[in-house]
Structure formats: C-alpha cells, structure tokens
Amino acid sequence: MAKRTGIEVSIAIAEAARQANVDVVSAYPITPQTHIVEHLAQLVADGDLDAEYITVESEHTAMSACVGASAAGARVFTSTSSQGLALMNEIVYLASSLRTPVIMALANRALSGPISIWNDHSDVMNERDTGWICIFANNGQEAYDLTLMAFRIGEDRRVMLPVMVNFDGFILTHVIEPIHIFEDQEIADFIPPYEPLCVLDTDNPITVGPVGVPDVYTEAKKQQEMAIRESRPVIEEVFEEFARRYGRRYRPVETYRADDAEIVLLAQGSVIEAAEVAVDHLRDQGKKVGTVELRLWRPFPFDDLREVLCSTSIKQVVVLDRCISFGGPPGPVLSEVRSALYLEKDKPMVVGVVAGLGGRDISLEEYVEMFEIGEECLRTGKDPGEEPELVKIVGLRE
Amino acid sequence: MKLKERPTWKELPFACCIPEPGNSVYYKTGDWKTLKPVVDKTKCIKCGTCWIFCPEYAYEEDEYGYYESNYEYCKGCGICYRECPAQCITMEEEVVE
Structure with missing residues (x-):
C-alpha cells in the first residue's frame, strides 16, 4: 500500500522516475529543477537505480542525448526549467517528430530578462507548438502521479510521443508535502517494461531523422498532428486506470x-x-x-x-x-x-x-x-x- | 521494400524513418550539377584521391584501376578537381542533349 510520506516534491518526482525504472537520464542542473536531477544522479551513483546518467555540458546536449537514447530503445527521463528548456528548444522539436517518448519534468520558471529564477509559465508556453503532450500538476501529489502516468501515456504504442509534466518552480519543487508514495511493486505492475516501436539496431539498420524533401514534409507533419490528436483517448484510459488502481481521478x-x-x-x-x-x-x-x-x-x-x-x-x-x-x-x-x-x-x-x-x-x-x-x-x-x-x-x- | 513514389501521410513510415538501409541510391542527385568532372586518363596516376575525397561516393574504380565519376550521383562540387595531385580532372559544362 502507498505510504503517506512528508517528502520534498522534487524528490518525489525523482522517485517516480526511479520507480518507472528509467534506463537513461540526461539533464543539466538548473534552478529550480536541481534537486530532481541531483537525487537521480545520487540514486545511480549509489546503485539504487540501474540507469545510465549521462552528464552533459548544456541542455541542448541533454535533450540530444535523450533523443538518441530513446531512439536506441531506452526509457528516458530528463528535467529542466526556463532557460534550460529554451536552450533545448531545437531538439525538443526532434523528440516529438522522431516519436521518441522522452519524459520531461518541467519545473516552470520565468524566462529572462531580467533574470528570474522564480515561477511563471513563460517557459512552457514557448514550447506550446513543439508537439509534446503537455500536462499541468497543481500540487506535489499530482506532480508525482502525473510523472508516473506520463510514462504510460507517452510510451503507449498508439502514442509514442514525449510528455512534459509541468509543476510550478519553488512553489511546488522546494516544498515538503505529504505525498502518497507507492510501493515499487505497485508501480512495476502499472508501468511495464518499455517496448519501443522503432529502434536503432546495427543488425537491422534503419535511418532515424532523415531529410524530408518538400514532397514528404507535409505528410510527415500531418502524421505527427494525428499522433498527438489520437493520444487523447489513451490519456483518458491511463487516467481511468490510475483512478481504478489508486483511487485518484484526473481529468483533462x-x-x-x-x-x-x-x-x-x-x-x-x-x-x-x-x-x-x-x-x-x-x-x-x-x-x-x-x-x-x-x-x-x-x-x-x-x-x-x-x-x-x-x-x-x-x-x-x-x-x-x-x-x-x-x-x-x-x-x-x-x-x-x-x-x-x-x-x-x-x-x-x-x-x-x-x-x-x-x-x-x-x-x-x-x-x-x-x-x-x-x-x-x-x-x-x-x-x-x-x-x-x-x-x-x-x-x-x- | 521500396517506398511508394509519393506516399500519403498514412503510408509514410512511422516518424518518417527509413526502414531500408542504403535506399539513397534511388535518389539521383546528378541533375543538381552545372559542371561535371572529366578525368584525363593519360595523366591519371590511379592514386584514388578523388575516390577518397568525393563526398557523394560518386567515384567508381574501373577494371583497369582508373577512377570515374558516376554522373547520376555526382553533384559537380569540384572537390576532386581541386584535390587531384596529377591535375588530371577538368570541370566541364554539363550539357543536356
């Protein structure tokens, strides 16, 4: 049974990624997301999470590593805020168009300038048209629950899209809330191992991310648009299953x-x-x-x-x-x-x-x-x- | 599997990936060029520098060890002309007959 624990929301989100048994984490620390990736780095270093933690020199590279790892068939998690997301922007588009279901915890923070490390939604609104599934949490429990559900939604064979879980920087990330944290086994039942659809494999080579000439690009975009539209029933299915299993109901x-x-x-x-x-x-x-x-x-x-x-x-x-x-x-x-x-x-x-x-x-x-x-x-x-x-x-x- | 010439959005492979390795051979880029490299075999020393430098892998070795550019893929960039140590390559205007 889930235990109600006093826990910092950032740590709860990192724990959700651990319980989802992610294979690869790549992120660059930025306030107010820092505690999430610090905790994940610690889990990997201590052997409590069997994952590759790819340290990088920027968010642009973090997202690049995430897309590459996902294309190789890994379950991938990252987290960022504000300027970090802005720096990722170019590759954020690739994650959705290459249909790599990267899960991102976005600690919402204002964009510069003037420099602000504090919360608003200018970072996520800048990414509105990147083709990611985008969900908002309004408290720590929701941030934890939605991070777990994001894996089920994004990795569903009918969806295969990256998911951005939004929660307000500091207001949520840095507070300690009483949160129902599930037993690892409960989550193992809810989130089965990831089965990728299209994998980079040297024995069966394919090309991921080729040029789309004018004769193909329009069709590729239509395919992407239909993929995110058709994720709607899957999102509701996952909300429904979560409510059935754990008693908390989410609605769009x-x-x-x-x-x-x-x-x-x-x-x-x-x-x-x-x-x-x-x-x-x-x-x-x-x-x-x-x-x-x-x-x-x-x-x-x-x-x-x-x-x-x-x-x-x-x-x-x-x-x-x-x-x-x-x-x-x-x-x-x-x-x-x-x-x-x-x-x-x-x-x-x-x-x-x-x-x-x-x-x-x-x-x-x-x-x-x-x-x-x-x-x-x-x-x-x-x-x-x-x-x-x-x-x-x-x-x-x- | 060769892709349909002009697939609909439903026929396009998932995420626009290319499931068939090496299918770029179907895409003939030779008509991009305005100048074509012509090898003077009387000066060629068969060193293969053109073959190494060609960014399109358009050079092919013939049965006598000479190198010749495949005009169906050669984009006419002129790198072979620039790099040839024997200066046996000239860039000539492509004329469509």
Whole structure:
C-alpha cells in the first residue's frame, strides 16, 4: 500500500522516475529543477537505480542525448526549467517528430530578462507548438502521479510521443508535502517494461531523422498532428486506470464549485488551489463563483472545455495567464480558450488577466479582484479595460 | 521494400524513418550539377584521391584501376578537381542533349 510520506516534491518526482525504472537520464542542473536531477544522479551513483546518467555540458546536449537514447530503445527521463528548456528548444522539436517518448519534468520558471529564477509559465508556453503532450500538476501529489502516468501515456504504442509534466518552480519543487508514495511493486505492475516501436539496431539498420524533401514534409507533419490528436483517448484510459488502481481521478479539465457558478477563473498549475480558497471566501458571501483548471494543455481538450463552459450556468470566464504574449492576445491561454469557444452558440464571455509573473505571489485580494473583473464584464457586457487587447495585469504597481 | 513514389501521410513510415538501409541510391542527385568532372586518363596516376575525397561516393574504380565519376550521383562540387595531385580532372559544362 502507498505510504503517506512528508517528502520534498522534487524528490518525489525523482522517485517516480526511479520507480518507472528509467534506463537513461540526461539533464543539466538548473534552478529550480536541481534537486530532481541531483537525487537521480545520487540514486545511480549509489546503485539504487540501474540507469545510465549521462552528464552533459548544456541542455541542448541533454535533450540530444535523450533523443538518441530513446531512439536506441531506452526509457528516458530528463528535467529542466526556463532557460534550460529554451536552450533545448531545437531538439525538443526532434523528440516529438522522431516519436521518441522522452519524459520531461518541467519545473516552470520565468524566462529572462531580467533574470528570474522564480515561477511563471513563460517557459512552457514557448514550447506550446513543439508537439509534446503537455500536462499541468497543481500540487506535489499530482506532480508525482502525473510523472508516473506520463510514462504510460507517452510510451503507449498508439502514442509514442514525449510528455512534459509541468509543476510550478519553488512553489511546488522546494516544498515538503505529504505525498502518497507507492510501493515499487505497485508501480512495476502499472508501468511495464518499455517496448519501443522503432529502434536503432546495427543488425537491422534503419535511418532515424532523415531529410524530408518538400514532397514528404507535409505528410510527415500531418502524421505527427494525428499522433498527438489520437493520444487523447489513451490519456483518458491511463487516467481511468490510475483512478481504478489508486483511487485518484484526473481529468483533462478539472473544476471546483463550477456546477452552478456564473463566473469562473480558468488557470493552470498551483494557482488553482489558491484560487479555490478565494472561491470559498466569495461563496461564503453568496457569490456564484468557481474555478476551471486546464490540466491538459496539449493535446488541447476542446470537447471537455466546451462541455464545462458552454450551455451551462457559467456566463463569464476570467482566464489567468502566467505569461505575456507581447503585443498579442495578450495571453496564450486566453487566446486558445477564446478560439476553442468561437463557433459555440451558447458560450460565456471570456476576459483575460495576467498575474503571478516571475514568482510574484497572488494574494487572496487579487484573486477576488479577478472575480470582480469578471463581474464588471458580466454587468456591462464588455471588457472593462481601456482596450480589450491591452494587457490587464493584476498586482501591478501603476 | 521500396517506398511508394509519393506516399500519403498514412503510408509514410512511422516518424518518417527509413526502414531500408542504403535506399539513397534511388535518389539521383546528378541533375543538381552545372559542371561535371572529366578525368584525363593519360595523366591519371590511379592514386584514388578523388575516390577518397568525393563526398557523394560518386567515384567508381574501373577494371583497369582508373577512377570515374558516376554522373547520376555526382553533384559537380569540384572537390576532386581541386584535390587531384596529377591535375588530371577538368570541370566541364554539363550539357543536356
């Protein structure tokens, strides 16, 4: 049986990789991911994990080593943050297009500059279109559970895609939480040995990663697009099996007190749990509010989101972005949510706010302010900003 | 297995990998060139420098030990012309008849 243990979330994530019995780990230490890879290096050095730990001089090489190892048939794990992911970027595209199911634990951190080691989502949003399956955890238990499930999802023969598990840097990585850690045998039953589909083998040579001439490239991209779309049912199957085995149910779109809500705050990551406190506070005052969490970011859960937001009591959505698309919509989550609802007839209004950049805490009062923005929007029928496109940052010193 | 000439996205091998080793021979790159190397066998010393340097492995040794470029694959880069110690290679304009 799983034991509830007080454990640092980073260590729990590294333990998930050990329990998945990874063959290769390649990573470069970067704050706030460091404890994850330190712990894995220690496990390998002590002989507690029979894996190859490939030390490298940069994240670009770390991801290259991961893709190569995966193409050779290994179960591969890596972890990074912020600038590290940005440096990996070129090879991040290769992991998905070569269909190498590398599992990445991404401790979300702001991108420079100014240099920030603290949490927001600008690192992951930069990788939105890399073709990785992308899932958000909002607490330590979820980060541990989703890291385990990532192996099952990515390595499924019907999927064969890399998976990025997102959890907020420091806010989650560096805290000690009570987490149910499974017995190794329970995980061995849940995550069977990896059976690669297409392997580099000198006895049966193939070419992985060739040139795609203009006559082939389009078809290759369509194949990749269909692969990530078709991962949706597999993700749900894995969520379902996890719930059956261990009793914790995950959904692509999660809600809190949204059933009869008029205004919901939609966000990703650890802010959701803080926003739930604000919801309880406002509910006590009789306000019909709730939260919606976009747990699955890629593939985008269109149907689940529409089911939650359309033809329901929800009249107003306030989307909280933890990153700015400069000169743009202004947040990536806002623009995607709006676009997903565009063709729906009975849909709520959607307004966006940006907050929690570069590690700035969001206070209870600020969550309340976000709901008030939603209220004003609902009352006036229009975006309360001077211009709808202008970035509305909550918690900004004007 | 030779791939279909123009596979659909469903027919394309998984992740665009190439399951047949050495199938680049089907892809004839010879029509890229504008200049072709011509070997003067009266000057050739059969050293094989052209064969070693050719990035396309286009040079082939004939039964008398001379080297000649296979124009179906030679891209006309001129490295053989540059490296030949006997200076027996000239680059001549490719003329399509």
